[in-house]
Amino acid sequence: MPSIRRGAAGLLALCWALASCGTSAPPFALQNVTGLLPRLKFQLTDQDDRLVTADDYRGKVVLLYFGYTHCPDACPTTLATLATALRSLGPDAAKMQVLFVTVDPQRDTAAVLKSYVGFFGPQFAGLRGDDAELTALSKRYRIAYHLEPPDRNGNYAVDHSSAIFIFDGTGRVRLLGNEGDGAQKIAQDLRRLAAA
């Protein structure tokens, strides 16, 4: 069958073409997601009840994380890891901004957020938004969260993403990490972004 022979020849050529375009090794310790997600953009209110947008944090390396203050494990450990990473940066830490966006704005009022993020350091901001703002942001960065059924006392947990999205000073997405990467690796990459 000549068509089979022709197909085989074409496939061989394709394999050769694919093999010849080599990929360079990823230079960052965290997952490099440059270009995979849209630029940083949002409109939320911060822990002082001020309206803030992404433009307010231009020039800083932004670490975006979704969580809630009643979170028993993932959020405090993630934020503590980030605090450790920032402390190890020395003067570069001033170029960093952690944005903790609550997925539980019902319980996380501005006051609650203020005392919570204040515990981790001056580079930490707590942001909240209404349903539409939060949905827009979670869709933009493709994260999911949902409320678990409440217990007898009305307490409920929220299942949410573990992602730390890292943007450079221009608002371009660069890296994706999580608490499991550890403070050292995170600090190492942040230093490089701060130098750029």
Add this chain to the structure above:
Amino acid sequence: MCRRLPVPRTPLLPRPTSPPPMRTALLYILPWDFSPTVLLVCLVSAVAYARGLKALHARGEATGFWPPLAFYLGLALDYVVLQTYFDYLAQHMFWIHRLQHLVLHHLAALLLVLAAPAHVMQEGVPPAWRARAGTLFRERKSLAWMPWTAQRLFRIVQNPLVAPLLFVGLIFFWLTPSIHFAAMLDVNRYRTMNWGMAVDGILFWWLMLAPRTAQRSVAIGYPVRILIVSLVALPQILLGAYIALHGTVLFDVYAICGRAWAISPLTDQQIGGLLTWIPAAMMSGVAMLVILRRLLAEEAQRGAAPPRLAQPANRGV
């Protein structure tokens, strides 16, 4: 993931009230990520087919009961998995993502091909438009390359060696962990992946299942088709089994971006693997039966003695 009982720090507020039922219903039906392309393609196909049916009925030509049903069912399935709340679930749960691809690449594609809707849809296009499109591509020299290229491309992807490799290759490609990771983050990659699955499914099953009389430039004998559909089942079984039986999480993007509901990552992966393994491979069985039926029908038409298999006594009817 935060799931343990929280210790309240502030006076408890009531749990956010769930949205009214009307809004919930809309949430499930309205597109999660609205794509004008999907809407337009589905709508135009549906309208063209409906108009074609009407035109054929007016001329007294039979269209049968099953082909229209298969066509609309296939089209509706494609639309639902691409443009409703299902799409949100597919983005945030591995096994629903596998179910989405099972529909796009296998089930809906198979239904659309069995309906063989091209003839009916062509009847549905207003004759004036059809004539104008014909002259446009024939007379405008600058546009002449388009049908030529489309035909060439069609021949390449319908090559008996390329088509099955493409069919299986796409599944393996998008399930390569690093490629899968990027596809679930980047909207463009995600859409390319899903469109690719839907289109490739139709192309592949068309090559395998269409009656030889309906295929023009490319046609493969029925025995070769049976060989191809059984061969494509094998790598799908191996890949599905590999995913289902793998002891560690292969696709970490769902944990990083959050799952649609609480489920153990390994359970999610196991169900996803099973969906890649069993129903996908079963489609090859279904396809084999269809091909066998075409083979027998053609033999009978040629007046040759039908093989023993086709005799009622052996079918136990």
